[in-house]
Amino acid sequence: MWTRRIPMLLLLGCALLVGGPAFAGQSTFIFGAQGEPVDLDPAIITDGISSRITRQIYEGLVKYKGATTEVGPALAEKWEVNKEGTVWTFHLRKGVKFHDGTPFDAAAVVWNFDRWKNTKHPQHENIKKAGKSFDYYGNQFNGFDDKSIITKVEAVNPQTVRITLKAPQGPFLSNLGMFVFDLASPKAVEKHGLAFTKNPVGTGPYKFVEWKVGQEVILEANKDYWDKAHAPKLQRVVIRNIKDSSQRLAALKAGEIHGMEGLNPDDVKVVKNDPKLQIILRPTNTTGYLAFNYKVKEFQDGRVRQAIAHAINKKGIVDALFGGTGMVATQFQPPSLWGYNKELKDYEYNPERAKQLLRDAGFSGGLKEITWDDGKKEPLPFWYMPVSRPYYPNPKEIAEAMAADLAKVGIQVKLQTTDWAVYLDKRKNGQLPLYMLGWTGDNGDPDNFVCYFFCKPGDSPEGFYANPKLSDVLLTAQQMTDQKKRAELYRKAEQMIHDDVARIFIANNQPPLAFQKNVKGYVANPTGSEHFNTVYFE
Amino acid sequence: MTVGQYAIKRFLTIVPVLVGVSLIVFGFIHLIPGDPAVTMLGERATPERVAEIRTQLGLDRPLYVQYLIYVGKIVRGDLGASILRGDPVLHDLAKRFPATVELALSAITVAVLIGVPMGIVAAVWRNSLFDALSRLIALTGVSMPIFWLGLMLAWVFGVVLGLLPTGFRLNTSVTIVPVTNLFLVDSLLAGDGEAFAAAARHLVLPAVALSTIPMAVIARMTRASLLEILSQDYIRTAESKGLPQRAVILRHAMRNALLPVMTVTGLQIGRLLAGAILTETIFSWPGIGLWIFEAIQARDYPIVQGATLFIATIFVLVNLLTDLLYAVVDPRIRYD
Numbered sequence: 001m002w003t004r005r006i007p008m009l010l011l012l013g014c015a016l017l018v019g020g021p022a023f024a025g026q027s028t029f030i031f032g033a034q035g036e037p038v039d040l041d042p043a044i045i046t047d048g049i050s051s052r053i054t055r056q057i058y059e060g061l062v063k064y065k066g067a068t069t070e071v072g073p074a075l076a077e078k079w080e081v082n083k084e085g086t087v088w089t090f091h092l093r094k095g096v097k098f099h100d101g102t103p104f105d106a107a108a109v110v111w112n113f114d115r116w117k118n119t120k121h122p123q124h125e126n127i128k129k130a131g132k133s134f135d136y137y138g139n140q141f142n143g144f145d146d147k148s149i150i151t152k153v154e155a156v157n158p159q160t161v162r163i164t165l166k167a168p169q170g171p172f173l174s175n176l177g178m179f180v181f182d183l184a185s186p187k188a189v190e191k192h193g194l195a196f197t198k199n200p201v202g203t204g205p206y207k208f209v210e211w212k213v214g215q216e217v218i219l220e221a222n223k224d225y226w227d228k229a230h231a232p233k234l235q236r237v238v239i240r241n242i243k244d245s246s247q248r249l250a251a252l253k254a255g256e257i258h259g260m261e262g263l264n265p266d267d268v269k270v271v272k273n274d275p276k277l278q279i280i281l282r283p284t285n286t287t288g289y290l291a292f293n294y295k296v297k298e299f300q301d302g303r304v305r306q307a308i309a310h311a312i313n314k315k316g317i318v319d320a321l322f323g324g325t326g327m328v329a330t331q332f333q334p335p336s337l338w339g340y341n342k343e344l345k346d347y348e349y350n351p352e353r354a355k356q357l358l359r360d361a362g363f364s365g366g367l368k369e370i371t372w373d374d375g376k377k378e379p380l381p382f383w384y385m386p387v388s389r390p391y392y393p394n395p396k397e398i399a400e401a402m403a404a405d406l407a408k409v410g411i412q413v414k415l416q417t418t419d420w421a422v423y424l425d426k427r428k429n430g431q432l433p434l435y436m437l438g439w440t441g442d443n444g445d446p447d448n449f450v451c452y453f454f455c456k457p458g459d460s461p462e463g464f465y466a467n468p469k470l471s472d473v474l475l476t477a478q479q480m481t482d483q484k485k486r487a488e489l490y491r492k493a494e495q496m497i498h499d500d501v502a503r504i505f506i507a508n509n510q511p512p513l514a515f516q517k518n519v520k521g522y523v524a525n526p527t528g529s530e531h532f533n534t535v536y537f538e
Numbered sequence: 539m540t541v542g543q544y545a546i547k548r549f550l551t552i553v554p555v556l557v558g559v560s561l562i563v564f565g566f567i568h569l570i571p572g573d574p575a576v577t578m579l580g581e582r583a584t585p586e587r588v589a590e591i592r593t594q595l596g597l598d599r600p601l602y603v604q605y606l607i608y609v610g611k612i613v614r615g616d617l618g619a620s621i622l623r624g625d626p627v628l629h630d631l632a633k634r635f636p637a638t639v640e641l642a643l644s645a646i647t648v649a650v651l652i653g654v655p656m657g658i659v660a661a662v663w664r665n666s667l668f669d670a671l672s673r674l675i676a677l678t679g680v681s682m683p684i685f686w687l688g689l690m691l692a693w694v695f696g697v698v699l700g701l702l703p704t705g706f707r708l709n710t711s712v713t714i715v716p717v718t719n720l721f722l723v724d725s726l727l728a729g730d731g732e733a734f735a736a737a738a739r740h741l742v743l744p745a746v747a748l749s750t751i752p753m754a755v756i757a758r759m760t761r762a763s764l765l766e767i768l769s770q771d772y773i774r775t776a777e778s779k780g781l782p783q784r785a786v787i788l789r790h791a792m793r794n795a796l797l798p799v800m801t802v803t804g805l806q807i808g809r810l811l812a813g814a815i816l817t818e819t820i821f822s823w824p825g826i827g828l829w830i831f832e833a834i835q836a837r838d839y840p841i842v843q844g845a846t847l848f849i850a851t852i853f854v855l856v857n858l859l860t861d862l863l864y865a866v867v868d869p870r871i872r873y874d
Contacts, residue, residue: 030710035832038622130624131594135587194624213633214824216710238710242822243832246689250704251822254696421576428576 026537027235029519032248032260036214036241039197041189042182043116044132048528051179052261053217053239056532057099058182058202061090061109061161062173066523067283069336069444071173075104075183075203076161085168085481090161096226098185099207106155111186113153113163119144123189130194136180140171140443170478170486171445178443179529205232205533216240225533233521233536252277252514258537259515259522265323265393271514278517281325284334284508285526287449288391288438290402291503293463296433297371298380304367305501307357309347311409316349317401318507321394325512329505331494332439332450336526338483339446339490344498354409366410370433382406382413383435387420391438391509398506399436430460436506444527446490447478454497465503470496545862552854559850560612563843564605567595574837594621595839617844622836627844631826636719637707638825641818642810644741645748650803653753657760657799662787664765672757679754688747688820695743703740705821712736744821748814752806759802764795797868804860811856812849 037050042058045051061076076090096104115123116137124134134144142149152164165172175181188201200208203226206219217239221232240257242248245264251257253274263271263279271277290312292299299305318326330346333339358367370380384399385392392398396417403413413434417423426432442448451474458466470493477489497503513524521534567574575591596604611618617627660672696704707721708714714724714733721737767773768791776786818827826845833841 028710035835131590131619131621132624133587133590135584138586139584197623212824213630214637214828215707215822218710236710240706240710240822241824242705243828244820244822247692247705247820247822250689250692250697254700254704256696256704256706256709419570421573425573425576 028238029234029236029259029532029535029537030238030240030257031532032242032251032257033239034245034248034262035243037211037217037239039132040200040208040211040217041184041197042179043112043134043137043184044127044197045180046135051528052530053219054182054200054202055179055204055529056206056219056237057200057204057208058179058184059204060176060178060182061092062177064177064444064525064527064529067525069174069177069285069441069526070338071177079173081481085479086165088163088165088172089156090163092159092161093226094159096203097224098188098203099201099222100185100188102185102187104183104203105158106161107158108186109161109183110153110155112183113150115186115189116181117141117144117148117150117153123193126194134180136178136442140175140178140180141169168479168481170480171443171447172481174443174445174448177529178527205230205531206237209236214241230531230533232533234532237532249514252516255516258519259513261511261513263512263514265321265325267514268323268325268512271512276517278515278519280513280515280522280524281510282513282524282528283336283526284327284510285336285441285444285528286391286438286509286511287329287332287334287505288389288398288436288507288509289329289332289503289505291432291435291437291463292465293430293433293435294465295373295430295463297373298363298367299370299433301361302501303357303361304363305504306347307354307361307409308406308411309501309504310350310354310357311411312402312405312504312506313349314506316405317398321397321401322507322509323393323512325510327508327510329508331498331505332453332503333446333490333494334441334449334508334526337441337444337446337449339450339487339494341491341494343491344494346498347501351405351409358410363410366412368412372433378433380411380413381416381433383416383423383426383432385420385423385436386417389438390440390511391507392436393509395436402506428461430464432463441527446486447474450474450490450493450497451478454493454502467496467500467502470500470502541862545858548858548861552858555854556847556851559847560609561605563846563850564608566843566846567597567839568601574839591621612847617847618840620833620838620841622838627840630829630841631845631848633719634824634826634829637823638811638814638818638827640720640722641741641744641748641814641823641825642807644745645810645814646752646803646807648745648749649752649756649806652749653756654760654799656753657757658764658787658792660757660761661764661768662783669761672761676754676757679750679757682750684747684750684814684816685820687750688744688817691743691747692821702742705740705744705823707740707824708733708736709740744817744823747821748810748817752803752810755802755806756799759799760795763798764791767791767795797864800863800867801860804856804863808853808856808860811852 033049033052035049037053038047039045039050040054042051042054045054059074061074062071063074064070065072075093075096077093079088079090081088092106098104115121116134118124138144149166149169150163151166154162156162182202185201188199189196192199198211205222205225207222209218209220211217219237221235225231242251245262248260248262249267252260268279271279292305294300314328318328331341331344368380369377371377382399382403384395388394399415403415406413427435427437439449453462455471455474457468457471458464473489473493477486480486515522518538519535520538521536523534524530574595575588592598596607615628619626620630656672660669663669692704695702712733714721715728717724717727722734725733725737773786773791776790815827815831817823818825819831830842830845
């Protein structure tokens with residue numbers, strides 16, 4: 001009886017299969033993101049998944065040029081700064097409109113700054129009440145209201161904005177290039193209130209169409225985009241949420257998406273071997289390091305720190321464990337930053353030299369135990385984080401490799417990890433004697449790398465490392481606006497960190513992006529600020 | 539006791555179960571090591587922001603006060619709001635649940651359509667090659683890791699053969715006007731054959747991957763239950779009356795054998811509706827499983843708590859419903 005129905009079921013099954021792969025037309029660019037955006041209001045987001053989308057919809061006064069972190073004009077055509085570095089005047093582009101048709105002018109810029117800075121602004125207050133915050137404004141401009149380094153933002157005339165600072169801020173322009181300081185349509189923010197985060201309106205090359213929860217965000221070309229030379233080449237952009245990295249790669253290989261981020265280190269080879277696909281490496285903006293706690297007596301001896309620097313085979317680790325996308329780090333800043341010190345000579349991998357240094361320091365029998373400055377002793381732990389980070393894609397394996405290197409020169413460590421929150425907590429309280437961590441830059445300014453960690457001598461999160469001379473150099477650089485002079489100071493700072501073996505920098509990682517071979521015009525930027533309007537199909 | 543009274547009694551026993559669940563769910567946040575606020579903020583956590591999140595989660599209050607506030611809100615239908623996005627948990631749940639329902643029902647349909655016939659054939663031709671084969675398939679179905687099977691299905695049918703999509707509910711070029719948010723239903727309501735085919739094509743792989751465990755369980759239960767019935771006297775009587783074997787099995791034996799099968803199927807539906815975290819994640823299926831996975835990764839506690847509570851409730855309700863259905867199917871059952 002039921003057997004007679006089987007052929008029919010088979011037929012139905014075949015009918016379903018014949019539909020062919022789900023190709024969209026070649027005027028649509030589909031990008032596989034690692035997850036769901038949080039919000040689409042640039043001022044309150046901090047994550048890369050959201051900002052990838054907002055960067056297509058919005059623009060700021062300035063932007064990072066091409067594949068660099070150098071700052072160039074965007075909605076401001078040009079600018080000047082006074083001699084003291086405290087008054088910045090921006091000349092805005094004429095004839096630019098927000099996607100809702102309202103004009104982009106000085107009043108709109110003033111309104112946006114007011115919303116970010118002024119905690120009593122209705123569109124600031126409601127965000128705070130909803131449990132969200134303007135994190136980056138506070139971080140980059142020293143807080144809100146009167147605390148902020150920005151004292152005044154005025155419209156000199158509809159095309160000119162003047163920003164006055166309490167004190168000069170070296171990274172000011174780099175800060176303004178960050179996605180958080182992209183400008184929103186005041187009218188749209190006021191109209192939607194909290195719901196603006198789901199109804200974004202900017203001036204960018206793509207307009208928002210729809211956010212299908214859990215699935216995708218759809219954008220379409222802004223036909224009135226002011227920059228005709230860079231008008232969007234593709235009609236539609238779809239950013240799909242594909243959480244699982246293996247599925248993302250499967251979707252790319254099946255031709256369902258055209259590009260993706262978040263490739264597993266092991267899958268880089270798979271993409272390289274596929275003639276239909278290509279890899280684009282994002283210029284590095286991350287550094288993974290090994291840090292010491294200076295309350296540990298053994299680490300107060302520079303020879304011990306130097307011995308560890310000589311003992312670790314960085315190149316071996318990078319070659320084996322970074323999927324071919326890592327680079328050996330010689331200093332804190334990655335090479336893409338303008339404060340990078342090219343002259344700096346790294347401690348070479350030399351186990352014999354390491355052993356000699358340990359002997360000189362009085363550890364001829366090796367180092368197995370540490371002594372805290374209150375006299376407490378414990379077997380030497382080596383802490384690694386329990387989660388993959390951009391700077392350490394597989395922390396456990398990297399930790400094991402470093403531990404093996406250290407064992408070769410007589411340093412016996414006990415590998416240890418814990419829950420990520422506990423890890424960060426312990427580090428903050430200065431409880432980790434020897435630990436792995438790293439940093440991903442926000443704005444391409446050296447200050448954001450070096451000063452963030454070394455400007456507060458003796459601070460517990462930095463293992464109580466106290467080098468006032470170093471922080472003086474960094475704080476001086478922070479207050480200057482002349483990039484050439486600043487670069488000199490950052491190079492000097494890197495040399496000081498190196499000479500003192502304050503920390504050991506292991507690797508810079510270049511996050512790999514994978515695309516169909518016919519995708520052209522994608523420019524990967526160290527900050528992750530990548531614009532889809534230049535993308536096209538060949 | 540009538541069925542109605544029994545239903546009320548059973549319904550009341552749900553209450554202590556749900557109170558227990560609410561306690562466990564509430565306890566989550568306090569059992570996980572480390573400050574939840576720090577976990578959420580990562581490397582960039584500033585003391586001010588940590589304090590804000592703690593206030594927002596109510597972590598600065600005594601434990602019992604936190605629990606009472608929590609329960610008070612649940613009773614009023616307020617499951618809280620996502621820390622990350624600020625959306626009410628209940629609102630998100632409503633948006634995502636239909637995708638899970640569609641997947642779960644498809645999977646259970648596949649499981650029943652394959653599992654029951656497989657079990658019958660295995661029982662009728664007991665100890666035959668087919669029986670051994672079907673037991674092997676059932677064992678494999680229960681023990682195979684879904685993430686592996688899912689990836690293989692996506693790889694073989696999506697990448698290598700290019701026959702079916704590797705994931706998602708729909709391709710970007712197709713739009714379905716949402717009514718029930720069950721895409722198969724909505725596309726039929728709109729009379730859009732192309733959209734229906736697209737939605738069905740996207741369902742195939744995740745539904746097959748998800749169906750393996752329930753299929754195996756159903757096949758095993760059908761076989762065992764049918765074997766037991768087939769050894770009973772009334773079956774021998776039916777056979778000796780000269781009824782054809784098909785009629786004996788389908789009309790006489792199956793009606794009784796299906797009862798325990800129904801129980802396990804009900805339990806499996808409850809389990810599938812609870813969201814298939816692995817299947818939904820591997821196939822980017824925007825249901826509650828993927829939602830919970832993302833929330834766990836982002837440590838968005840209100841979502842994890844709200845969703846867990848919802849899942850437990852669904853599970854308990856489906857169990858209750860299965861129990862009550864007994865009475866309808868089998869008039870011999872009395873409740874006391």
